Amino acid sequence: MNTATTIDDALTAPAGASSAASPTSTGAASSTGPSPAAATASVTTPRITTPAMKPAARKRSFKLSRKLRQRMLSAIAIVSMFALWELACIVFNISGLILPRPSAIFAVLLEKGPLLWPHAMQTLYTTITGFALGVLAGVVIGMIIGSSRFAYDVAYPLLVGFSSIPKVAVVPIFVVWFGAGTVPAILTSMVICTFPVVVNVATGLAHTEPELQDVLKVLGARKLDILWNVGLPRALPYLFASLKIAITLAFVGTVLSETVAANKGIGNVMIIASGNFDVPLVFAGLFILAAMGIMLYVISSLVEQRVTGWAARGNEVAMG
């Protein structure tokens, strides 16, 4: 139970921080959709799969079937949303230029699939590269800030100020420096996803129990020993909680930059398509983005569960 709250806190902390700070990133984050819904899902799942709980076999099968039922329900919800959309378009006779029917969008996806594929790959590549760099930077900065009061005091205001700059405003600068194309997209997604990682890693490090630090210090442990043996493992669940947010933000950064200055990528396709009033293609791009966003989110939360399974029960020990 404690984990749920901790991870929840960790989730809301950076999200809250960036929402206070940067209107662009939050607006975009909430428009990506999957984050809040999937967040609750991933918080509840470890509770069910915790190995230490050892529920009776009957109980487990019941829980499994409940999980299955949940899955089915959400599948039904998605399908019926599309059906409703389709129906509404027909009933109200909505023009394909305003809101194309899902069937038309899927048709475009099938038809233009081979053409869209390289663009999707470009977006994916940019996002993952930016994400990796952003997380790396975030972990390093977070470690420095989280383990030194001085660094925290000096760097934190700077970071908040930096992250409160709307990222759209940064893209033109990157374009001036590096020219239009992949580099500004990577940099934008890197910059946009660093902050939540920094906040979470720093929070995780700060959560190291002072008594435990004392136990180690008395042994003559160096700062690096404590960081390595206690701080980093303790910060790991926080880090992974932030990865889920970071990956969606990285995605936002990529598409943002692609729509402004690029000749490749889904964002670019969508901007060109909307210039040509090819609305179904715009929506097809949207669908691809949503699918990729969900995929990346699911991957990062699966990794989280694997790596920090101990946190599902561990925090109770820390409290007790």
Added chain:
Amino acid sequence: MNQPFIDLRDVTVRFGAADSETSTLALDRTDLRIDTGDFVALVGPSGCGKSTILKLIGGLLSPSSGGVIVDGREVGGPHRTRIGLAFQNPTMLPWLTVRENVMMPLKIVEPFRQHYRAKKKGEYAERADALLAQVGLTGMGDKRPWQLSGGMLQRASLCRALVHEPQLLLLDEPFGALDQFTREELWGTMQNLWMTQRPTVLLVTHDLREAAYLATRICVMSARPGRILEERNVEFPRPRSIEMSYAPECAELVQALRLRIAEARSDLSPRTTEPSVSLVGAEKEAA
């Protein structure tokens, strides 16, 4: 034994700037001497600076003035006295097994550290297991901390404090959160460990019977700012038994200590310049 193992001379500890309103004088020109191999219990009213003394000796805190000497060297520098520390809260790392938790000091303290990765690791694991067995946790090494009860965790935390064979053991209310039976059982364990390894022990406790059972000497502290009011040698023969701790001589000792502390509590010591009552609630937290 002319040179004491631990020597606190005229130690003053003040939290916060000396001239500020909110500063707290925790220790005021305190002296304390502990000989090698002694088992000293430190008792006194809440918030009088017991944990502060422990932290001073452990090098976790430096005195505002005065000297803290452990094993002939000033604390604060790179002193290499092997020290073990255990708190009321066991603070095990949840991502490690109990055995790995117990072995943690070996990963950090020289000379064990340099052998940790090499062939010695199996040997260290055996040593941890032996200690765990000694406190009644046979076969628990592979469990995770959350699978153990509070009392079991506390025992494991004692093992962690002892695994590197410390010359000095600092214990801050290590049995405080346990039920009476577990506590008494652990007193016995503690006595055995002390009698076999013979480290110097400083035990902070609120339980006067615990102090009488375990200690060779009991130091009573005054209310804040703390000073040692009285020292009593405890001469009961060892190994002591729980029955002994209920015997009339022991009850007499406990009663005497109790009166002394009650006196110290009610005595709004004339050396106290700031209001000491208002902080009482917060002190437990701070400790």
